[in-house]
Amino acid sequence: MEEGKIVIKIDEKGEITFETSKVKGPACIEQMKELLEEIAFIKEVNKTDEYYMKDNVIIKDNQKQEVKK
Amino acid sequence: MSNRTKAFILRKLLDPVIIEEALKKMNCSFIKNNNNIIINQFLSINIKNHVPKLIYTTNEFSDTININCFISDLTETYTKILDEKIQKLKIEELKMKEKAYIEKMTEEKEKEKQLEIERERLRLEAIKRKEEADLKKQIEEKTEILKQKAMQLGYQISEEVHGKEKVLVLIRR
Numbered sequence: 001m002e003e004g005k006i007v008i009k010i011d012e013k014g015e016i017t018f019e020t021s022k023v024k025g026p027a028c029i030e031q032m033k034e035l036l037e038e039i040a041f042i043k044e045v046n047k048t049d050e051y052y053m054k055d056n057v058i059i060k061d062n063q064k065q066e067v068k069k
Numbered sequence: 070m071s072n073r074t075k076a077f078i079l080r081k082l083l084d085p086v087i088i089e090e091a092l093k094k095m096n097c098s099f100i101k102n103n104n105n106i107i108i109n110q111f112l113s114i115n116i117k118n119h120v121p122k123l124i125y126t127t128n129e130f131s132d133t134i135n136i137n138c139f140i141s142d143l144t145e146t147y148t149k150i151l152d153e154k155i156q157k158l159k160i161e162e163l164k165m166k167e168k169a170y171i172e173k174m175t176e177e178k179e180k181e182k183q184l185e186i187e188r189e190r191l192r193l194e195a196i197k198r199k200e201e202a203d204l205k206k207q208i209e210e211k212t213e214i215l216k217q218k219a220m221q222l223g224y225q226i227s228e229e230v231h232g233k234e235k236v237l238v239l240i241r242r
Contacts, residue, residue: 006238
């Protein structure tokens with residue numbers, strides 16, 4: 001089972017789009033910062049719904065279905 | 070007995086147009102008849118092959134003036150007009166030369182400016198090429214570092230290229 005997925009797109013101009021999924025809460029931001037540290041300058045952060053979810057919420061395969069443990 | 074004599078050597082007046090202008094300036098009426106400028110019964114000017122020739126038979130000219138005096142005045146007026154025309158043309162010529170010089174200088178300045186613009190464009194294009202090459206290298210290097218970091222954090226990495234875009238998919242299980 002996936003714990004987290006990150007899609008990083010890098011274009012020819014050096015623009016990076018960093019998208020996390022299945023990583024909930026501030027951890028996704030921390031993960032992003034850790035990965036991009038000394039690599040890129042963060043310009044903008046848009047938090048998705050997942051960011052505001054608590055750890056006990058699991059999202060199954062991007063179906064946006066909430067299952068409470 | 071002493072005297073003071075003024076005399077002149079008759080000079081040829083070669084330009085018929087200036088002769089006419091001189092006569093007009095002297096307020097002397099004349100008739101143009103074929104190749105002749107007839108001033109009065111005592112003096113006329115015959116123009117043969119574009120060369121005027123004074124024709125007079127006596128020393129008379131009018132009741133008050135001697136023909137020699139008239140010819141002297143005509144010569145003087147003619148010479149003055151000729152000199153004025155030459156002077157005017159000299160000034161005109163100088164103005165033309167000055168204008169041509171300014172135009173040449175302007176043209177050279179324009180050419181120099183054009184070359185300067187071209188040089189600047191080429192310099193900036195070279196900078197852009199260098200910057201783009203550097204960025205490409207940076208992207209490669211940073212991508213490698215990013216992959217290394219992701220691996221250290223326990224991610225599995227797959228890399229794809231979509232057109233000019235590089236896509237890294239990091240999955241942690």
